[in-house]
Amino acid sequence: MTKKITVLVCGGGNGAHVTAGLAASRDDIETRVLTTFSDEAERWTNIMKENDLRITVDEGDIKSGESVDFKVKLNCITKDPSKAVPGADVIIFTVPAFAHQSYLEAIEPYIQPNTTIVGMPGQPGFEFQVFDVLKDKAKQCVVMSFESLPWACRIAEFGKFVQILMVKVNLMGCIIRGQSKPSYDPMEAVQRVMGKAPILTQANNYIEPILATKSIIHPPIMYGKWKDWDGKPIEKKPLFYQGLDEEQARYLGGISDELVATAKAIAAQKPEVDLSGVLHLYDWYLRDHKPYIKDTTSLLTVLQTDTAYDGLVHPMKETEDGKFVPDFRYRYLTEDVPNGLVVTKGLAQIAGVPTPFHDEVIAWCQKQLGKDIIVGDELKGKDIGSTRCPQRYGINTMDALVNIM
Template identity: 25%
Template structure:
């Protein structure tokens, strides 16, 4: 893929930036409050519910104290209103929604626009192929910039803890440092450049953290089984979940070592990320992460009790647009992944999709996903070339 080279630092010099946020969930609302508090920026919001939004977002502490407010200048569901003059676009949309929205707005995006994705996994680099070809720059965050919960939709959000630093990669690769410098100034958080975008794509955050927990919580579920109350996703995390998490995380690390021609040092093992070398240490660590407290498992109430909510974002996003993508790269390099397979085979049954045929990762429903083979990457050499 031939990409136009631009000099973003020069292009944005001494210019009041127009920044458009896609999506107004927990992360999007916090981000709007954060960047909207910067008077040197003009903030837009692209949302399907513009009538439900205030032009001022309150960012609150847990005790309901308003810490600061952010201003949104333009709110619209019409791309022409908020996309056409945007210098930077940042998507906080679920991965399964991103392809539809990027398809809807891409004709309004001008050349040289920076297109950010938070978090940047989910195959965003493939969905933005046409935009990259016209000179846009894609950048992705490894993880969200903070933990948040909406207080009142369109009006206020709880800030439950910000990251001390962020890790970002870009396509083209040589634009990463310039983007980090500009975002650090905008977001007031240290931004570290990653070697290449595959370090974002393979980040084992939700793709392994969520999927292994869901598997160990619900693999025994069948119709007629109910829970008396909703499970605490993290506070009730157990050693069984930790063992599966570590097993899948180790398979991901083997993948990174298999792509030896590409610097993937930014794909940190979850054992390193959580400073936990054993399942018991991992369980204790996750049980006691303060921002994770109070987060519930995706479950819905029925007349007889609670059951898994298979239509939640946890299922619709983290398996097909998370773990499946990691498996897709493992498939390209020919790496056996018995633990990842176990989790995905369970998911394909509950989701009624086909990922595996005769134990091979070649089911008919894979063609709809952002897997490397679906975008012409069929060898280690292809992967190295694409992400270099």
């Protein structure tokens, strides 16, 4: 008989609605929600007094091909971590990376040994932050981080109705078990929440997903597109992926080259660290997006002809006269630079790998963000503390990187 577990979902957005709804639909899971944003917990609790949470899966069940539509009741939604955390077996973070620090600080006093802490998505540097905030307590926990949300989803009506638009087939994550000895299988427990899909797979180690991250895609495309912009509004929003040109593809490919080189350098210095899952971005697209790609000639043609990206445009702000200017405070920079590109640069710096493409893109991005992160080719700016690069946490050597426990 499967052991009943208690799952705590942190957050109140799209992903939290789906995660909580799926967990609550399982007979062997007790579900709780912790949302510290404003009065969100109170609002959602009041909604649940007279309504159920409805979840629809528009693409249908992976096995049967039939659509899924069900309702659940959430009985514990709170902003008080003292009520939510004690007794929780699995704590799933479904909030943007910028909110991880505050949630970790909120749960820290109540964390118990053998708890599983899951970043979904964790994004690069999640593990560093968990160990920094939870300190010795983290060593008694299981720390897991997945590369993205398991689905594309959206709230149709807060607290009442959330739609799953697309379910990913596979999702890779890492596990750091530390000194923990949970009475349940952590990966099985998270898979139980997800259901049949996506199929969760385990990376060889925590470094592999960082160097295989897709958080490095947006910043170089933004840089290549807007580095020479004259500041004048434009008539229409340009396509993001399918509007890629040779200059943008050069930066994107160059950064991916540097990640592959970093993986090779780490493996050469630490042969026990298996980084075989770190693929060049071009090879990753051919593996995971092949059904959507019309021209596989190069990284440039792959993105230009990837139908999964149909219609997706650059993040833009509309001007008073109906024209558009780029939005440099969108998550493509605010999230993917401090919790993506700067983290991979940090690993490369430890491995001794030159990163001219990283350096050039980060230097431009930090100006748009009003930050001082990189100085020349080193991460030593005064705003390092706003990122999750290993250097922020005092991790500066290969031994420290490999043995973060």
